[in-house]
Amino acid sequence: MYHLSPETSQDTPEVEALMDLCFAPGRSALSSYRLREGVPPVLALCLVLRDDAGVLLGAIRYWPVRVAGKPVLLLGPVAVHPTTQGEGLGALLMRESLARADELGWARVMLVGDLPYYQRFGFAKLEGVVMPPPTNPDRVLGLDLDDGAWAGIQGDVERETRRDVVAGLAEIRRDPPRSQAGVDYDPQARAIIRGK
Numbered sequence: 001m002y003h004l005s006p007e008t009s010q011d012t013p014e015v016e017a018l019m020d021l022c023f024a025p026g027r028s029a030l031s032s033y034r035l036r037e038g039v040p041p042v043l044a045l046c047l048v049l050r051d052d053a054g055v056l057l058g059a060i061r062y063w064p065v066r067v068a069g070k071p072v073l074l075l076g077p078v079a080v081h082p083t084t085q086g087e088g089l090g091a092l093l094m095r096e097s098l099a100r101a102d103e104l105g106w107a108r109v110m111l112v113g114d115l116p117y118y119q120r121f122g123f124a125k126l127e128g129v130v131m132p133p134p135t136n137p138d139r140v141l142g143l144d145l146d147d148g149a150w151a152g153i154q155g156d157v158e159r160e161t162r163r164d165v166v167a168g169l170a171e172i173r174r175d176p177p178r179s180q181a182g183v184d185y186d187p188q189a190r191a192i193i194r195g196k
């Protein structure tokens with residue numbers, strides 16, 4: 001059985017190492033990292049996936065950003081260990097975190113990535129939503145969690161700078177008990193086991 005749970009500070013060094021393994025060197029030079037600097041992540045949506053021996057298999061993170069003054073969730077990075085890629089774990093991280101984002105009331109999500117992968121989760125190219133350069137506009141993708149949430153929203157993607165939002169995110173307790181908000185995942189059945 002695998003276990004999916006919110007990332008804690010104990011997980012963070014391993015998550016960073018996994019991201020380094022899965023992405024090209026210099027990942028922090030990507031324009032999306034400029035939007036994350038000095039802004040706390042949305043911890044409730046940053047998830048880690050471990051096997052029954054505790055080995056880290058995958059992780060996903062989210063940050064808040066703004067477009068045209070509206071709150072937007074920036075998805076990423078997401079990574080699955082190369083030895084377990086192609087087994088549906090990326091889809092598990094995507095679907096579970098997006099369901100939680102929806103439950104928390106977020107209206108819209110964006111990311112920078114390959115449309116052929118992300119369209120299976122409902123993402124489509126965003127027109128007129130501009131990431132800091134250099135970013136290929138074809139890779140700027142969005143998803144409505146509320147119907148029509150992206151309609152009419154265009155402009156530069158900006159760092160979340162509202163003090164109340166940043167302070168609120170920073171106050172959320174970093175290390176809840178590991179069991180909290182965690183779920184088991186049966187990799188054979190490819191099914192989440194809830195409420196044990």
Ligand SMILES: CC(C)(COP(=O)(O)OP(=O)(O)OC[C@H]1O[C@@H](n2cnc3c(N)ncnc32)[C@H](O)[C@@H]1OP(=O)(O)O)[C@@H](O)C(=O)NCCC(=O)NCCS
Nearest residue numbers: 022076077078079080085086087088089090091114116117
């Ligand atoms: C992208 C990633 C998270 C997907 O995780 P995963 O567990 O391998 O994905 P899944 O098992 O859910 O899905 C596998 C499917 O996605 C496809 N896929 C994976 N990456 C893809 C990409 N960049 N473009 C198109 N399809 C892709 C696979 O070919 C496979 O297709 P199939 O279902 O037709 O066989 C993982 O491959 C990874 O960590 N890659 C390196 C880091 C990265 O690129 N992250 C995303 C950018 S933010």
